[in-house]
Amino acid sequence: MNHSNRFWEEVEKVLPEYRSSEKELKTLSSDLYLIG
Numbered sequence: 001m002n003h004s005n006r007f008w009e010e011v012e013k014v015l016p017e018y019r020s021s022e023k024e025l026k027t028l029s030s031d032l033y034l035i036g
Helices: 005-014 018-035
Strands: none
Touching: 005 018
């Protein structure tokens, strides 16, 4: 998704760990796709 910097600043206020979660999701996304 293409959100503005302002959007991600707000996300970070609510979920300070979102960057590590996002990275983990990208790593696992192919496995999740296979599971369906």
